[in-house]
Amino acid sequence: MPTLAPPLSLGPLTVWPPVVLAPMAGVTDAPFRTLCRRHGGGLYVSEMVGARGLVEGNHTSTMKAAFAPDEAPRSIQLYGTRVDDVARAVELLVGGVAPGRPGVDHIDLNFGCPAPKVTRHGGGAALPWRTRLFADIVAAAVRAAGDVPVTIKTRLGIDDDHHTYLEAGRIAADLGVAAVALHARTAEQRYGPPADWAHIARLVDAVDVPVLGNGDIWEAEDARRMVAATGCAGVVIGRGCLGRPWLFRDLHAMFDGRPVPAGPDLGEVVALLLEHADLLVDWHGESKGLRELRKHTGWYLQGYPVGSEVRRRLNQVDHLGEVHDLLATVDRTLPFDEDQRRATRGHTTPPKRVTLPHGWLDSRDDPSALPALAGTVVSGG
Numbered sequence: 028m029p030t031l032a033p034p035l036s037l038g039p040l041t042v043w044p045p046v047v048l049a050p051m052a053g054v055t056d057a058p059f060r061t062l063c064r065r066h067g068g069g070l071y072v073s074e075m076v077g078a079r080g081l082v083e084g085n086h087t088s089t090m091k092a093a094f095a096p097d098e099a100p101r102s103i104q105l106y107g108t109r110v111d112d113v114a115r116a117v118e119l120l121v122g123g124v125a126p127g128r129p130g131v132d133h134i135d136l137n138f139g140c141p142a143p144k145v146t147r148h149g150g151g152a153a154l155p156w157r158t159r160l161f162a163d164i165v166a167a168a169v170r171a172a173g174d175v176p177v178t179i180k181t182r183l184g185i186d187d188d189h190h191t192y193l194e195a196g197r198i199a200a201d202l203g204v205a206a207v208a209l210h211a212r213t214a215e216q217r218y219g220p221p222a223d224w225a226h227i228a229r230l231v232d233a234v235d236v237p238v239l240g241n242g243d244i245w246e247a248e249d250a251r252r253m254v255a256a257t258g259c260a261g262v263v264i265g266r267g268c269l270g271r272p273w274l275f276r277d278l279h280a281m282f283d284g285r286p287v288p289a290g291p292d293l294g295e296v297v298a299l300l301l302e303h304a305d306l307l308v309d310w311h312g313e314s315k316g317l318r319e320l321r322k323h324t325g326w327y328l329q330g331y332p333v334g335s336e337v338r339r340r341l342n343q344v345d346h347l348g349e350v351h352d353l354l355a356t357v358d359r360t361l362p363f364d365e366d367q368r369r370a371t372r373g374h375t376t377p378p379k380r381v382t383l384p385h386g387w388l389d390s391r392d393d394p395s396a397l398p399a400l401a402g403t404v405v406s407g408g
């Protein structure tokens with residue numbers, strides 16, 4: 028029986044173990060989600076999709092909203108800055124964005140992106156500062172979703188002088204969201220300083236919906252410590268799973284009260300990397316699929332002495348067969364280096380002052396719609 032936390036209840040959706048794959052731009056596409064899902068239960072969320080792009084029928088947005096044929100539940104993260112765009116996009120997602128495509132089972136609203144191209148227009152982590160606009164967008168999404176659960180993901184705030192998470196969490200809970208996920212850093216901190224989990228505990232005490240904790244979970248033991256320290260209902264996994272889809276196996280074991288398996292040897296990692304390559308080529312086609320693979324190869328091979336020449340050539344391949352040939356040359360008996368378990372992966376962006384629209388901090392009660400441009404730029408968060 029589970030010993031750490033009960034299943035995560037999101038309205039009609041039950042998630043076990045209470046583990047969520049965080050949307051990561053250019054990473055958490057259908058092939059990567061497929062690979063992660065094979066290692067354990069949880070909720071595997073899509074890349075962030077722009078509401079405006081969906082409404083306009085943009086091809087890239089529609090592709091990001093696509094799911095593998097066997098993918099269930101279908102979970103998507105939506106970015107939007109205008110009430111009408113978000114409401115219409117949610118209606119499309121619930122009803123199926125294309126003929127014959129089933130609707131989604133869960134929608135997550137992104138209010139955590141710290142990218143300057145997003146915050147300079149008032150979007151992402153900047154938007155909860157405008158509490159009335161934030162409330163209007165969340166309310167519109169919840170109404171349009173009907174019985175489909177809506178959650179939000181946010182950060183602590185803009186910077187340490189402008190925290191927003193407690194108020195945003197309370198507003199969202201009152202408006203009917205099923206859960207709130209908190210990345211325990213400010214937008215200014217980006218991905219640099221350690222996440223401050225104490226804020227997750229404060230949010231748990233402040234709202235009556237499940238709170239999911241995000242930040243610095245590199246291995247299963249981190250998730251155990253976060254839940255024990257904060258009382259959060261589950262954890263959100265971002266950079267920790269890059270090149271390591273087996274992290275979800277470890278998390279499943281930990282939440283089940285079972286021993287966490289030993290790290291994989293290079294043979295297991297190579298098998299995963301080849302499977303990922305095959306999935307990407309099947310999904311995107313060979314040319315684009317191999318370009319997408321380049322984002323992942325370094326993370327898979329991190330800590331293994333495969334040689335700089337193999338790494339270089341893997342980033343230059345033009346045909347899937349070349350990937351198989353190159354990886355056939357490595358010593359697959361090499362063991363996992365436990366010192367690499369907590370090695371940093373993904374974003375390492377240091378703190379940086381947040382770019383905001385002129386006068387953005389002057390008023391929190393301004394419900395004015397953001398310019399249309401704010402809804403056309405998307406990134407990760």
